Amino acid sequence: MAIIEIKNLTYTYPGASKPSIHDVSLKVEKGEFVLITGPSGCGKTTLCRCFNGLVPHFYQGEIKGEVTVAGINVFEHHTYEMAKHVGLVFQNPENQLFALSIEKDVAFGLENVGVSREEMRKKVDWALNQTGISDIREQSPHEISGGQQQRVAIAAVLAMEPDIIVLDEPTSFLDPLSAEKIFEVIYKLNKEQGITVILVEHRLDLTAKYANHLVVMDEGTVRLEGDPRQILSNEETRLIGVGIPKATLLYQMLKKEGFNLGDKTPLSSEELADQILEALSPR
Amino acid sequence: MIEAENVHFSYPSKVEALKGISLTIKDGEFVAIMGQNGAGKSTFVKHFNGLLKPSVGTVKVDGVETTKSSVAALARNVGFVFQNPDHQLFSETVEDEIAFALKNFGFEQHVIEERVTWALNLLSLSQYRKTSPFLLSGGERKRVALASVLAWDPKTLILDEPTIGQDHEQKEKLQQFIMQMQAQGKTVVTVTHDVEFVAECNPRVVLMKEGRIVADGEGKEILTDPAMLELSSIVLPQIAQVFTRLSSLGLPKDIIDLYEAKTLLLKAKEKTSR
Amino acid sequence: MSVFDGLKFRKVTSPIHNLDPRIKFVYVIAIFVAAILFYQIIPLLVLFVMQLPFVFLARVQRQWLRSLRGAAFLATFIFVINVATTYFTSGYTLTAINIENAASMTLRFVVLVESFSVFFLTTSPDHLGLALETSRVPYEFAFAFTTAVRFVPVLAEEAQTIMDAQKARGLELEKGGLLKRIRNYIPVLIPLIVSAIRRSLELAEAMESRAWGASKKRTNLYALRLHKGDFALLAITVIIIVIAVYVHFYVAIPTIASFF
Numbered sequence: 001m002a003i004i005e006i007k008n009l010t011y012t013y014p015g016a017s018k019p020s021i022h023d024v025s026l027k028v029e030k031g032e033f034v035l036i037t038g039p040s041g042c043g044k045t046t047l048c049r050c051f052n053g054l055v056p057h058f059y060q061g062e063i064k065g066e067v068t069v070a071g072i073n074v075f076e077h078h079t080y081e082m083a084k085h086v087g088l089v090f091q092n093p094e095n096q097l098f099a100l101s102i103e104k105d106v107a108f109g110l111e112n113v114g115v116s117r118e119e120m121r122k123k124v125d126w127a128l129n130q131t132g133i134s135d136i137r138e139q140s141p142h143e144i145s146g147g148q149q150q151r152v153a154i155a156a157v158l159a160m161e162p163d164i165i166v167l168d169e170p171t172s173f174l175d176p177l178s179a180e181k182i183f184e185v186i187y188k189l190n191k192e193q194g195i196t197v198i199l200v201e202h203r204l205d206l207t208a209k210y211a212n213h214l215v216v217m218d219e220g221t222v223r224l225e226g227d228p229r230q231i232l233s234n235e236e237t238r239l240i241g242v243g244i245p246k247a248t249l250l251y252q253m254l255k256k257e258g259f260n261l262g263d264k265t266p267l268s269s270e271e272l273a274d275q276i277l278e279a280l281s282p283r
Numbered sequence: 284m285i286e287a288e289n290v291h292f293s294y295p296s297k298v299e300a301l302k303g304i305s306l307t308i309k310d311g312e313f314v315a316i317m318g319q320n321g322a323g324k325s326t327f328v329k330h331f332n333g334l335l336k337p338s339v340g341t342v343k344v345d346g347v348e349t350t351k352s353s354v355a356a357l358a359r360n361v362g363f364v365f366q367n368p369d370h371q372l373f374s375e376t377v378e379d380e381i382a383f384a385l386k387n388f389g390f391e392q393h394v395i396e397e398r399v400t401w402a403l404n405l406l407s408l409s410q411y412r413k414t415s416p417f418l419l420s421g422g423e424r425k426r427v428a429l430a431s432v433l434a435w436d437p438k439t440l441i442l443d444e445p446t447i448g449q450d451h452e453q454k455e456k457l458q459q460f461i462m463q464m465q466a467q468g469k470t471v472v473t474v475t476h477d478v479e480f481v482a483e484c485n486p487r488v489v490l491m492k493e494g495r496i497v498a499d500g501e502g503k504e505i506l507t508d509p510a511m512l513e514l515s516s517i518v519l520p521q522i523a524q525v526f527t528r529l530s531s532l533g534l535p536k537d538i539i540d541l542y543e544a545k546t547l548l549l550k551a552k553e554k555t556s557r
Numbered sequence: 558m559s560v561f562d563g564l565k566f567r568k569v570t571s572p573i574h575n576l577d578p579r580i581k582f583v584y585v586i587a588i589f590v591a592a593i594l595f596y597q598i599i600p601l602l603v604l605f606v607m608q609l610p611f612v613f614l615a616r617v618q619r620q621w622l623r624s625l626r627g628a629a630f631l632a633t634f635i636f637v638i639n640v641a642t643t644y645f646t647s648g649y650t651l652t653a654i655n656i657e658n659a660a661s662m663t664l665r666f667v668v669l670v671e672s673f674s675v676f677f678l679t680t681s682p683d684h685l686g687l688a689l690e691t692s693r694v695p696y697e698f699a700f701a702f703t704t705a706v707r708f709v710p711v712l713a714e715e716a717q718t719i720m721d722a723q724k725a726r727g728l729e730l731e732k733g734g735l736l737k738r739i740r741n742y743i744p745v746l747i748p749l750i751v752s753a754i755r756r757s758l759e760l761a762e763a764m765e766s767r768a769w770g771a772s773k774k775r776t777n778l779y780a781l782r783l784h785k786g787d788f789a790l791l792a793i794t795v796i797i798i799v800i801a802v803y804v805h806f807y808v809a810i811p812t813i814a815s816f817f
Contacts, residue, residue: 040422040450049762058765083768091448094711095759098704100683107778109767114774124778142710145320156767172448175320175476176518202450205479205521243451246479246521246541253545259552269524276525276548280532280555334721354724363725369755370715370722373747383744387727417751431726 001071003163003196004028004051009065011046011055020046022220024065030163033190033210034198035228038217039241044200047217048168051198052086053079070163083109087157089167093149097141102152103128105141109160127159130193131185147178154185164196165189176206183207205245208232209268216242229265247272284310284345285331285439285470291339292326300326302494303340310438313461313471315481315502318491319516324474327491328441331472332361359388362437366444368428372416377408380416381431388435402430422453439470446477458483482506482520482539490515507537566681572786573615573679578688580787580794581676587794588672591801597810598661600801604668607797608675617678624674628667636663653814682706691781704760712753719748
């Protein structure tokens with residue numbers, strides 16, 4: 001059973017002249033690592049907010065279709081009910097942290113739900129551990145770096161033990177090194193805890209290698225969907241304006257000129273380097 | 284020309300952000316100032332238009348010390364585009380927004396009108412002339428902010444993290460735009476941590492770490508030097524990452540350009556098939 | 558703005574800092590009530606002197622003195638107004654009693670400033686926020702308070718950035734007459750307000766996404782427990798109230814002037 005099922009979803013923000021998402025259908029299986037990408041304004045940010053009910057409950061507007069997450073019909077349940085199954089991490093690290101200490105921020109969701117103090121302590125400790133920030137638990141959000149702040153945001157969502165974590169361009173404001181660390185944390189949660197991950201990102205050079213399900217959106221619709229290796233080899237993807245990883249581009253360019261490195265389209269520099277070494281190493 | 288000599292700067296909280304920086308940027312150069320968050324990059328470039336003044340050392344812009352000039356006077360020749368356009372936008376229309384600086388600098392009305400039209404055209408914003416900047420999308424607002432700085436045609440352009448939040452196409456357009464500015468003889472200084480972007484443009488790279496300059500040279504050399512990687516925690520551009528693992532094949536390590544990479548690999552293939 | 562220095566939290570380890578803010582607040586209210594009860598200068602002097610051991614125990618003498626210095630201006634104003642009013646309304650005469658009464662009013666004001674100063678100097682915003690959360694105050698208010706405190710430094714930095722961005726476009730904030738200067742701040746205020754609104758929206762999204770409103774019975778990661786020191790302070794507070802009430806109703810308090 002798919003953990004997320006979206007059928008023919010069309011949504012228009014209040015006062016907008018046309019829908020932000022148009023007739024979108026999507027199925028996500030449990031444990032997948034989904035990467036959603038597309039040019040600015042393609043609707044991916046709006047789609048994120050459909051997973052936990054911010055659309056339509058918080059934003060109002062007109063909505064058509066069906067969204068079922070973890071077996072729950074999103075339209076008929078409060079956002080706070082969805083929060084137990086879906087965690088959402090936003091782009092701006094600063095505006096997601098509102099408590100005066102990090103561990104209090106991580107506990108926020110649990111406090112809202114009314115979890116007992118002993119239970120809360122355990123879950124907070126576990127979440128801080130998983131994201132590698134136990135050592136800064138007593139600091140205030142203003143004292144830490146952007147990368148650390150995003151890890152706090154992830155821990156805060158993780159503490160609620162959701163089945164799905166959705167991240168909307170979480171590394172926009174971070175430098176590449178901090179961004180890589182965040183992706184490693186997310187990947188670890190996906191592999192080790194079996195949490196379904198939905199990541200919206202532009203930087204495919206850093207993220208394509210983690211995904212097993214790629215969704216390319218443009219102008220409110222899903223244009224391509226499926227195995228990342230196939231989709232990134234597809235010319236249409238490049239034409240939509242998606243930033244194909246340089247390693248993948250190089251592989252394709254070499255192929256065009258008669259140098260075929262194999263059937264597997266590389267998604268990272270390591271994969272490409274391995275392919276080249278195999279092809280060119282003296283026997 | 285921008286000349287910084289032994290610049291030290293401390294914030295009121297007593298943190299010393301710059302520990303003795305000396306740098307010269309000649310007219311028409313394209314420089315990328317890189318380094319980790321907190322290295323002091325933004326702090327340093329804010330000295331170029333006098334927003335910050337050194338506590339020790341001097342910064343001279345076209346021969347004039349910044350301490351002897353007001354920010355407004357320096358801004359006339361050094362245009363600074365901040366990272367977040369929403370920190371600048373406040374007018375009722377895009378037109379007014381672009382005219383703001385021109386009014387501040389005392390341009391005559393007919394010149395203001397010319398410049399506004401020119402800037403709108405340059406950044407494809409003409410259809411938004413009478414629109415409120417707050418109604419535009421993120422990318423469009425960034426263009427308005429850029430237009431409002433270009434309007435007064437400063438000799439030097441400083442861009443603080445221009446690629447944040449931009450998608451692939453927007454970054455390509457930005458690249459072309461910078462090349463255009465360069466071709467017109469402008470000095471362009473960009474503060475960025477986007478290695479792929481820098482790899483595409485291949486400017487002079489000045490690498491900072493903890494308030495000091497640790498490297499200054501050709502982008503290609505610095506971005507492919509593993510010692511630099513260690514020193515200042517930057518990530519290698521993807522093509523360079525591939526080539527660092529191909530040294531056993533006798534291939535050079537300092538490759539950041541896609542086409543150069545292709546040519547080299549095709550040559551290598553030819554060699555082995557002989 | 559040195560009076561504000563006397564109200565900013567100063568991080569120091571002291572027994573006063575560790576006291577429960579709710580008890581400290583009750584104490585401050587008690588001083589407030591006692592100060593209002595009396596118009597005579599002697600009890601007010603007693604109230605003033607009584608707080609000094611707390612100031613020293615909390616090791617916040619220097620900041621506390623700054624708050625007094627800040628209050629000095631307003632205090633002088635109060636004194637002068639009192640004297641002037643008495644002078645003009647009692648037929649252009651001034652007796653020693655009049656001066657003493659004016660001094661009492663001034664001292665009352667000082668006692669109030671002094672006790673609030675000690676409270677804020679020794680109570681961190683975190684601690685205060687926690688006290689609000691665990692008291693009967695509705696959670697929304699406690700949350701509004703802690704969020705506001707959390708974002709003050711962020712907003713301050715942003716205001717600075719906005720000013721820099723506009724200065725870099727030739728805006729000269731210091732030039733011009735009063736009216737022009739006020740208008741000059743529009744390009745700073747508007748982005749600040751718009752940014753605050755945008756920030757609130759993002760915060761609200763984050764709050765909703767973390768189950769805000771899920772349960773009427775909210776729990777708390779931390780707990781505020783009362784310790785020996787708190788009970789001691791509570792006892793002192795009760796004693797102060799009792800003595801104050803007793804003295805007010807049953808004891809004739811002399812004036813200093815009567816000794817001469």
